Amino acid sequence: MIVGIGADLLQLKRLEAAYERTQGRLAKRVLGDEELIVFEQRLKRNHKRGIAYLATRFAAKEAFSKAIGLGMHTPMTWRSLQTLNEPSGKPYTKYSGALADFMDEKQWHAQVTVTDEQDMVMAFVVVSYGTPIVSTFDPSNYIG
Template sequence: MAVYGIGTDICDLRRIARVLERKGDRFAQKTLGPTEWLVFQHRRAREASRGLAYLGSRFSAKESFSKAIGLGMRMPMTWRACEILNHPSGQPFVRLHGELAHWFAERQLQAHVTLSDESDYTVSFVVVDTLAVTP
C-alpha cells in the first residue's frame, strides 16, 4: 500500500449554525447524502446541538476527503456522492456513490477517516491509500 493523499479540515459549528438559520434545511440537504440525512434528522430531533455537530462533522470530513483525493469539490466529487457513516462500533467510514464510487474503485483506493468535535469546532482527518501492491 502507498499513501495516495491526506486531507484535514476544521469547521466552526457557529458558522454552520448561521448558514442553517439563513438557508434552513436546503444547506443540509445539499451537503448530506441519503443515509446521512436520516441520521441528521434523528439527531436534531433529539437535540438541536447534536444535529448541528453531526452536520458540521460531515461537512468537515467531506472537505478532508476531497483534499485527500486531490479533486477538491470538482466532479466526480460532490457533497452527496460522499457519505461519512459510522460502523456499529462508532468508527466512521466513507461510503461513495455513483460516478465518484466508480472513479475511486478504478484507482483501487481506500479511505480512512477520523472525526473529533468540541462545543464550537469539529475536525476531520482523511488518509487515502492504494489497495494495489506493486511487485
C-alpha cells in the same frame, strides 16, 4: 501506499449560521440519504448534537476532497461521499455514482475520523492505494 491526506477544521457557529440562513436546505444539499436520516434523528433529539453531526460530515467531505486532490470537482460531489458509522461508532466512507467508479478504478480507499468540541469540529482523511489500511492493533495483546 498513501496517495493523499486531507484535514478540515470548522467553527460550529459558522455552519449553524449557514444552516439557519438556508432554512435547513444546507443539510439536504450536503448530506447523502443515509447521513440525512441520522442528522434528522439527532436534530430532533438535541439541536446542538444534530448541528455537530452536520458539521462533522461537512468537514469530512472537505477533508476527503483535499485527500483525493480534486477539491469539490467531478466526480467529487457533496452527496456522493457519505461518512457513516459502524455499530462500534467507528466512522467509514461510502461512495456513490461517479465517485464510487473513480475510487474503484484507482483502487483507492479512504480512512476517516471526525471529532467535535463545543465550538469546533475536525475531520481527517487518509486515502491509500491497493489493499485498504487495516489496524493491526489487538487489544488482547495490550499490556500497558
